[in-house]
Amino acid sequence: MPSFDIVSKTDMAEVENALNNIRREIETRYDFKGSNCKIERADTAITIFADDDLKLKQMHELLATHLTRRKIDAGVLDYKTPEKAAGQSVRQVVTVRQGIDKELAKKLVKEIKNSKIKVQVSIQGDELRVTGKKRDDLQETIAFCKGLKQELPLQYVNFRD
Template identity: 75%
Template structure:
């Protein structure tokens, strides 16, 4: 029986490359000269330290641009609320999303069932397995899911006949 998996994975090495390029660009830009702005990643968490709110917004734009160049969608990063650090400086954490959470998985399953495709969708941890009798049904499900307004980037892997 044909099947495929729906996953949401972010390549952390590509995130590191984007961050390195961002640091290099910040060291060369005139508006960042003499500033104490820095960005670092530990596990799946990025910490952004900026001198003020304006620099924080500029760093957001730089990060989004460098991630886009590395083919990482903006929805893969979940920004937490910015907090004040010493003086006027700002600190913000951003989580790199890995896997599909339960609520989103249930929404996807419900959407596929409501569309009355002849497939079964099973939640397996942080990914979904879609199984059907015909390859065309599976491809229709992929097109249906791509049309949904989801904030998380999804990949369709492990397609088997």
């Protein structure tokens, strides 16, 4: 029986490459001269240190731009609320989301079932397995899922006949 998986995975090596590029750009840009702006990563958490809110917004733009250059959707980033540090400086933690959470998985299953496409969808941990009798039904399901507006980028892998 043909099947495929719906997953949401991020290549952390590419994220690290993007962060290295951001660090280089911060060192050379004129508007960051003399500032204490830096960006660090620990596993899936990225911590942004900025002098003020304006620099923090510029760091957000840099992060989104460099991730997009590395073919990583900026939708994988989950921005936490900025915290005040010493003086005017600001610290913000950004999480790189991996996998499909339970809420989104249930929503996707419901949407696919409501579409009346003849496939079965099962939740397997942080991914979805879609099976059907015909390959055309699976391709229709992929097209349907791509048409849905999701905040998390999805990949369709493991297509088997």
